[in-house]
Amino acid sequence: MINRKNVAKVAGFGAAATVALGLLSTGAANADTFVPLPGGEIVKTLSDGTVVTVRLTGESANISPSMGATPVHRNAWVSGSASATISDGSSAAGGKIFPGYTVGCQVNIAGGGVNGGAGGTVDYSNGQNVKPNVSANTGGNLSLGPGQAKSFYVLDQETADDYGQESHKKRNRFKGNSGSVTWADETIGLSGCGGYAQARAFVSVEVETANVITWVTLWGQPFSLG
Known part of the structure; x- marks a missing residue:
């Protein structure tokens, strides 16, 4: 004689196991994706013979499912280190390091130039003597439509100005012939982009x-935000 209570218990266990497996599968599909990036180096000789070396090292991105859970949202956490060395046979006055990111929606940011409706113009010019036209505030919470690009700086150093008021700087200033700065888990939060994003x-x-x-700019390797 079949015990219907036992059958019900077995069926219930099977259903629960199926739900659990479904949840595990969903979690795996939405897991963070760690992307190691190569960084780079650029060496530029200035008009007075000064040699400037700019390096990007330890670069990575952690691409995460968006809390918005829609195709128009992207999340990433980015990390890296930047350094600059000035060699001119004498003591250099120093410099300022401005690290940041350019984000594009359905636009090629791998080369040439980027004319972003939301973020001004980025002219690569072979990667040298370029200052990106950064129109976004510090922080990577961006809203972009197709064909738009925007750049932002990752640093936000709070200091007092000459009048004792709060001032925010987007650079790391150094004196002498070398300087560096490191950032970790800076957020890129992109919304409004229904196509591919980089x-x-x-x-x-x-x-x-x-x-x-003068300015010298090093560009890292483009990476996909999905």
Whole structure:
């Protein structure tokens, strides 16, 4: 004789196991994706003979399912280190390091130029002597439509100005011939982009010597936000 209570218990266990497996599968599909990035290096000789070396090292991105849980949302946490070295045979006055990211929605940010309706113009010019036109505030919570790009700086250093008021700086200033800065788990939160999205790190360095004040920019490798 079949015990219907036992059958019900077995069936119930099977259903619960199916639900559990379904949840596990969903979690696996939505797991974070760690993307190691190669960083880079650029060496530029200035008009007065000064040699500037800019490096991007330890670069990575952790792509995460968006809390918005819709195709128009993206989340990523990015990390890296930037350094600058000035070699001119004498003591350099120093410089400023501006690390940041350019994010694009359905636009190629791998080369040439990016004309972003939301973020001004990024002219790569072979990666040298370029200061990105950054129109976003510090922080990577961006809203972009198709064909738009925006750049932002990752640093937000709070200091007092000459009048004692709160001031925010987007650079790390150094004196002498070298300086560096590191950032970890900076957020890129993108909304409004229904197509493919990419991001790309940049490190802009303002160099100051006895004879020259100029910019040198290093671009990292583009990576997909999904």
